[in-house]
Amino acid sequence: MTDSDIRKVVEEELNNIAPEADLASVDPEADLREAIDIDSMDFLNFITAIHHRLGINIPELDYPKLITLKGADAYIAAHLGSGKA
Amino acid sequence: MEWDRIRKRPDAGAGANLADYDAYAKTFSWEQARALLDGLPGGGLNIASEAVERHVKAGRGDKLALRWIGRDDRIRDFTYATLDAAVNRFANALAQRGIAKGDRIFSLLGRVPELYFAALGTLKNGSVFSPLFSAFGPEPIKARMSIGDARALITTEAFYRRKIEPWRKELAGLKYVFLIECSASLPPDTIDLAAAMAQASDSFETVRTVPEDMALLHFTSGTTGKPKGAVHVHEAVVAHNITGKLVLDLHADDIFWCTADPGWITGTSYGIISPLANGATMIVDQAEFDAERWYRILHDQKVTIWYTAPTAIRMLMKAGADVAKRFDLSNLRLMASVGEPLNPEAVIWGVEAFGKPFHDNWWQTETGGIMISNFLAMDVKPGSMGRPLPGITAGIVEHREGSEVREMTKPMVMGELALRPGWPSMMRAYLNEEARYKKSFVGGWYLTGDLAMRDSDGYYWFVGRADDVIKSSGHLIGPFEVESALMEHKAVAEAGVIGIPEPTAGEVVKAYVALKDGFEPSEALRKELLGHARQRLGPAVAPKDIAFRQNLPKTRSGKIMRRLLKARELGLPEGDISTLESEER
Helix, strand or coil: CCHHHHHHHHHHHHHHHCCCCCHHHCCCCCCHHHHCCCCHHHHHHHHHHHHHHHCCCCCHHHHHHHCCHHHHHHHHHHHCCCCCC | CCCCCECCCHHHHCCCCCCCHHHHHHHCCHHHHHHCCCCCCCCCCCHHHHHHHHHHHHHHCCCEEEEEECCCCCEEEEEHHHHHHHHHHHHHHHHCCCCCCCCEEEEECCCCHHHHHHHHHHHHCCCEEEEECCCCCHHHHHHHHHHCCEEEEEEEHHHHHHHHHHHHHHCCCCCEEEEECCCCCCCCCCEEHHHHHHHCCCCCCCCCCCCCCEEEEEEECCCCCCCEEEEEECCHHHHHHHHHHHCCCCCCCCEEEECCCCCCHHHHHHHHHHHHHCCCEEEEECCCCCHHHHHHHHHHCCCCEEEECHHHHHHHHHHCHHHHHCCCCCCCCEEEECCCCCCHHHHHHHHHHHCCCEEEEECCHHHCCCCEECCCCCCECCCCCEEECCCCCEEEEEECCCCCEEECCCCCCCEEEEECCCCCCCCCEECCCHHHHHHCEECCEEEEEEEEEECCCCCEEEEEECCCCEEECCEEECHHHHHHHHHCCCCEEEEEEEEEEECCCEEEEEEEEEECCCCCCCHHHHHHHHHHHHHHHCCCCCCCEEEEECCCCEECCCCECHHHHHHHHHCCCCCCCCCEEECCC
16 A cells, blocks of 8 residues: 555545544644544544554554554554554 | 452551441531531631632642643642632632622633633632533533523633634623633634733632532533533532542542543542542643553552543553553552443453452432442442442432332342432532422432442442433433434434443444435435534534434334334344334334
8 A cells, every 4th residue: 555545544434433524634743633523432433443444453552653644644554464353 | 240249358448538338427427527628717618718728728838739741741730829829810810800709600621720720710709610521512512601601711712713703692691701722813802811810819819608609510411401500519519528538538648630521520529629628639631541641640640549430441451451560550549430330340350450449439410429439448349339428328219200209128129229318519400490400309319310229238230321311431411412413404304312332432322313305315424414413512422323214213292212222223122112103214
């Protein structure tokens, strides 16, 4: 997957959770919980969705690394193909 | 399955405020609890004065009252004296504008220091404090501020622009909006709180309030109708103070961390008032849940008493006990949990990860303080909420619509959990809703709406809700509020909202929607409705899932049978469906 493919997956999954969010205007380094008004359950659902869609195992302690768009992109890029669930 | 009782060692009560439950409960009186407070000079009682000022007057002003940890790990410390000064500045900022005793002051803030100044400064000014959860969307905010007749609001500029400014003019009584985190260009008709506080004096004479004066307005949800504003009075501090001693075993040398947000009552009663009234040091973390961060705070801050919630405990469990074991948490001597029943596995996991169990307890917005609890010096039965606080009489009652209630004393019989009214932090009203308030009291009992059982040792066991209210991450959500927001969408003909069991949050909100003629179910429309609800209600209240139906099951009078939707969703028996008139399709 290219970087832009990864961002597309991230945006699609966030859009499933918060369809009202304008992701194009989100600062890639902003905390998503504030930037698009998602709560901790939404964030958990996002992590689960990424896990199911891409087969990446994301241990609990790594969750905070995916709290920004930039962080999520980087985490996925680094872990793609590194372990099927 | 049956879980083994966690036996406490005979010395568990050594030094504890409640060393022997039975002996203490026998001699307890609320008069003794009142005598633990100072009162105002010349008579009267004020929560803020008991929480902060009395410690300063008694020469304890240099003691650390509040350690605030920013999202970026920045620390701001407030001693009782410096907290009192900030509280006074806030109170003066209100008083200078003619905001007076009885006026309702709302906050819509994350866990920032200003929230604590506002809560205590409002009370010191004799005004009424009503905190709102910052994850509410515009509609829950507007509904609550309208019911509460808000005179002033404290919020951030970003929240204001997004959630309040569009409809502010509709609230004629809202005269003052104080903002923090301000940009260079302040929105019209708002006040920069930092500037207002800087200009105000740091001394303030507490407005004389008496025990029955209104102090706090906390909103909660019922099955039907608008949110209910539970009114609490200054006398509630008697219960905040003593329950902090008995349940949380607060001593003045404790470092106490309540993880609840003051937007909900736990975060006010036990995240502000109780630890301060007891002269302890409290920790406030601005950031959201993060397993590693939480362990680090417990360790770095040498937290001795920790009051948290089942959702968080279950998330820590998922991260694993070995993470907890990486940290030296030897200062931690008591862990308590509230918000929804803590499953026995989680109670036991506490022993595995921390060497001690979580102590579950039970109360609700209406009770103002902890009512039933497991105690440090009493055996814990995993899955039980524990035993009634000294001074509290609980019972299991049978309550049939339109008839009297009957107490059921046989062990392990299910009924509605009820309490004998009369404790200091009992709500005094649902604001402007006398009929709804009166309905809560039948035959000399306050009816809690929770179903429970009591065993032969006097421990209470939660069974479920007696109504359709949804409990998600420990917060009550009224289905009607969610349904109303969905009904505002042009495609929606009817909506039914229920709670679906979910392992982390307890329940999550799910909506069933039937569409008007001319609209067809589609993924695009489902997302549009989801977005519509989220924009109006905010993530804490909006449904996490929406399903389409052609028709929702209804009674003859047209009431949507949420219970039936839920039974079918979960594959449970449908129960009595004799009132079903219009079938689900």
